Amino acid sequence: MFIRLVLGISVVLLVVATPASAHVVAAGADLQLAQTIAGSEVTVVIRGTPEVPGPLYVDLIAHQPVHDLTIDLAVDGSVGTVRFQRDRPGTYPAVLHVRDGGPHELRLETSAEISVLPFRVQAPRPATWELVVYGGFGTTGLLLAAAIAAGARSRRPTAVALGGVGVVALIIAATVAVVSPHLGDRQRDPGRPNAQAFLTVTPDRPAVGEEFTVRFDLVDGATGQPADDLAVHHAALTHLVVTSQDGGFFRHVHPLRTDRGRLEARLTADRAGRYLAHAEFERTDAGGQLVSGRFDVSGPVPPEAAHPAAWTFPAGRPVTVQVDTGSTGLQSWLGMPGHLITRDRDGTFLGHAHEQSAMTSTSDGTVAVHGPELRFTVSFPRPGRYFGWVQYAEDFRIVTVPHLIEVTP
């Protein structure tokens, strides 16, 4: 009977426990999301909120090029405004207000663009299991003290009854204490399929120098509904890499979520020809995905793209390359000191490596990036010519250095 009671309480707790989410904003745990807004790389930092209802601190970290731009923010009906100033990169703070814990949406709006970012506020109150554990141990202590007192007065039946109830409380508290580390874990859903991605480019054949929109619509392959459950993956909902086939054009941007399952970025091409769009994202509980599409840009045929530095590697073997940035003031971008994106000539292969060794977390929670060298370990499955782009942040500017990579048999 006691065991049934204990199991019953455990089941109830499993049902009421809040599922873990990749978008959780809790006290002391900030959420970082990269967004490309009006051509600027912006890191949206939603600070862990100390209490609900209470203030929600949102920082927009703008990277160069920064233009004069007004961004309206809204959450839970509270609004704020941030005004970027031309050539003034850095942190632009805003204070909003949240009424309660649970799922929320942060809306960012400019005169031309809208993005809606889902996140979850974890209310900083004790979890149910904590109340049961502490309550159970507290009750045990009181009851056992009472039992001892009754025993001392030779009231044996009372002592036995109090002691028995005390033992039950102890069992419940101990059981919950043992299982509680697992209560917050969401059951992994192995059946969730990859999203199907549909690329739309508007206009469908952009011209050189003309702004166009790249849109990926993500659809759940099983239900046909928008796949709108993206986890935060390397500090963004989606990483979009758009390159020209000849490697001369490269943009790594972070599309806006303009609708359920819809991600959009605006770009301007500088050369005609075939282009490739690769999007990297991760559905919650479904693992990472890389999807791609192609489109053409019209205009005069450009001269062959120049890739100044060249590396030569053997195929099929990991190699570590060292890049000297010449800077000791590197900043973390997308949670890493450096990124190396690689692509083969026809675009069927896209690789993304990170430099992590140059970064350390300091005791106050900030990230220190050492320089000036960045190291990347990469391997290429097949021989051939590849393009590589090293990216890092310095003085709130994203630096991109193209490389040509010859992979030998």
Ligand SMILES: [Cu+2]
């Ligand atoms: Cu990215």
